[in-house]
Amino acid sequence: MTSHEVHEETAEVVVVGAGIAGLTAATTLVSDTEVVVLEASDRAGGRVDTVRQGDYWINVGTQFTEGTGPLIDALDRHGIERGSLAGKSVALYLNGGLVDTANPLALMFRTRMSFTDRIAMAVIGARIFAVAPFLESQSRLARKVRAKLDTMPAAYLLKGIRSELAAQIVGSWSAQWMGCEVRETAATQFVTSVGIALTDPEKVPNFSLPVGGNQTLTDVLAADLGDRIRLNSVVRSVRQDGEGVVVDYLDGDRPARVRARRAIVTAPADIAQRIIPDLPQPYRNAFADIAYGRYLVVGFFTDEVGPQRWDRYFGVSTPQLSFQAMFNHAAAMRTGDDRKPGGALACFAGGAHADALFALSDEEVVSRFTNDLLSLFPELDGKLGEGIVRRHHRVVPFWAAGRKASLPALRAPLGNIYLAGDYQLELPSLADAAESGEQAGKAVRASLHGPLEPK
Template identity: 70%
Template sequence: MIELETEVVVIGAGMAGLMAATALSDRDVVVLEATDRAGGRVESVRQGDYWINLGTQFTEGTGPLIEALERHQVAMGTLAGKKVALALHGKQVDTSNPFGLMFRSRMTFLDRLGLAAVGARILAAAPFLQMNPGNRLAKRVRAKLDALSASYVLRGIGSEVARDMVRSWSGQWMGCEPEETAATQFVFSMGILLTDPAKVPNFSLPEGGNQTLTDVLATDLGDRLRLNSPVTSVEWTEDGVVVDYADENGPARIRARRAIVAVPSDVAVKLMPGLPPEYRSAFDDIRYGRYVVVGFFTHEEGPQRWDDYIAVSTPQLSFQAMFNHAAALRGPGARKPGGALACFAGGAVADNLFELTDEEIVNRFTADLLSLYPELEGKLDEGIVRRHHRVVPFWAPGGRASLPTLRRHLGPVHLAGDYQLDMPSLADAASSGERAAEQVRASLPRSAN
């Protein structure tokens, strides 16, 4: 067995692991990634001027992620003036005014009443989640939402349309059903979108896709990033860490002073058999959303109905949302031919799709996309399918109480991942990686360099 020594070993080259390793690039650091590519749930495919995000759809938030995009001079496509739409009963309606949309779309009185009740419940609770967490009333509201499932917004709602829309929102934004998740994350996300999507901070699309940044970070790490190197165990004492893994030559081992474990919760439990019970229990509380994504490069010319929309919610189709990545490139002047669309299904819808072949999924999504936009007939490239069994972390009612445990390090082992934060996102994953790196740096002697 080959044995190496390093100062810091980072396990996992998703956004959290890449940001952690980058923040420690002046130290002796090695990154082990089980797969043949860096980026984790961040994946983009490119064709000409366009790209499709086949994993995480958007970049949003503040902090290390945005700073890294700016530092590496990654151009950002603008979403200023872009909108979100709802496709219902064959009609596409702008959702910038959620109450106005009820009267412009083809809803019955019962549907309008049900949707108004759902919206009122979300909007009544959402402001408290944006208050200072120390506020006493905000604390009480948060505690109540943490204990409730998101399905509380559907209590007493008889409208099938309203129920379909709530399930679609939960599926497309969290990859789960309302009954699965605590209400907190659902209410916060939907509250912002219902009041003003522009409030989502730095909601944008890096040109070339989200993978543009992870590619840059991976390139900067050079041979310190080791792909196809699955870790089999992580053990530690007060003095250091021993990581067993496999590479192209067989079993290998790294001895390090510190480790940053930046992998999904269920993987972390498998890699660290010595986890104390409270950590194991906290990891077990984390659930993950599921998604199926089909991306289509398109070959239309001239202005199109979807050009100004970054997303169209489609609760009555085989996919729950259509994301228009080309919207970030649509500005004043002549419209370039072609485009890029991603059709998204999550939660129970994705679970059912997992049982189908790629061809069957593409055929379903293609038929529904053409029912939405018949003018795309003959102008779609072959669909690109991705099945994601583990994407956005969420908590069942009561599960968030164990979250503080996962923010504490285990001696020389530090944890990173967006499961550590209240509202998981790509930006949160980056923040957790940088925070773990800062903790590691503070615990090590000053570098001699």
């Protein structure tokens, strides 16, 4: 075979991308449909990435699972144990003091802030609390409130605020939950991500950590698909071709092609826009309206013994440090008095902080994060393992004020090309990515074989 020859094969369905959306789409179809999954990287899982050591693990990609739907169903179906975060909370580290954010009074009066800063935080808190009741309700008024928030930048929370510290705190929340700045994103996504955690403590038990990390599930799904997944396969184009599709890709450095009846594209918005030629303008506009958060993560396995101050928290917001949040992946294991030695912590910088840190070497980043982590918890001195660095230039999708209205166009297939991803549903999350993948898989199955007969 010469370098100009193209290896060609056929399949019923090609899935582009082996993140959680692609894996869920493929496993939805695989029982009665011939599926090929093309993944550009050398591993399945997408932004789900876990490092394991002994009894502990660190999610150095997506942090938590939550909610209901296909993601939770898959965890249950495969018997994957989940550690609950019920009884755990989030703390705020400010001016050398640590305060539990689950207690609004403590947050306001025990935090080391000036009177001006307290007033500013009270105003911001009031603005979040004012819209929190409308974030999940399906009433007409709630939908109107959310539609209004869609047209407003999240920076409205800081309107008239002259406290630099309050702006730092809000910026830290945006960076740690979404990987972007408050000026970049519409208000709806921000206040939903942050507001529910602050105003509805009953939601916290819905957060969970699969034992072994989030990658436990993607590993199982990838194993179910076996050699149907083609790693190191960079898709160059997905084109309509009569009653089917043609997908051209590089198998390593060799050109290859799959002819199929349907394709499901689960690649990030900018890649999907590039590989699908001749996109109708509404699709092109919608893809262009999607932006992505950025994260730099450093994980540390630890070897402390006995109960520790951070055991009660699954997260600590740190707006004044080089990282803006610390997540405690061992929190779900701290359910009784029998505390195993060791632990697992992940420090996150997002948005503009991450952008600046990307220019530094891994060694410089680890040094900064280590020094700041020891200022937060001096007890960790001499107990931190080697820093594990991940640089994520594209993680959580978000959209600017007024840009969300274009996204529903992406829910409709382009002839024989179907789309899936966490940008399709209301609030980007791992659960929404899985649900989108399942919906695409079911739609493709129905187009090929007709709807499933009810049992």
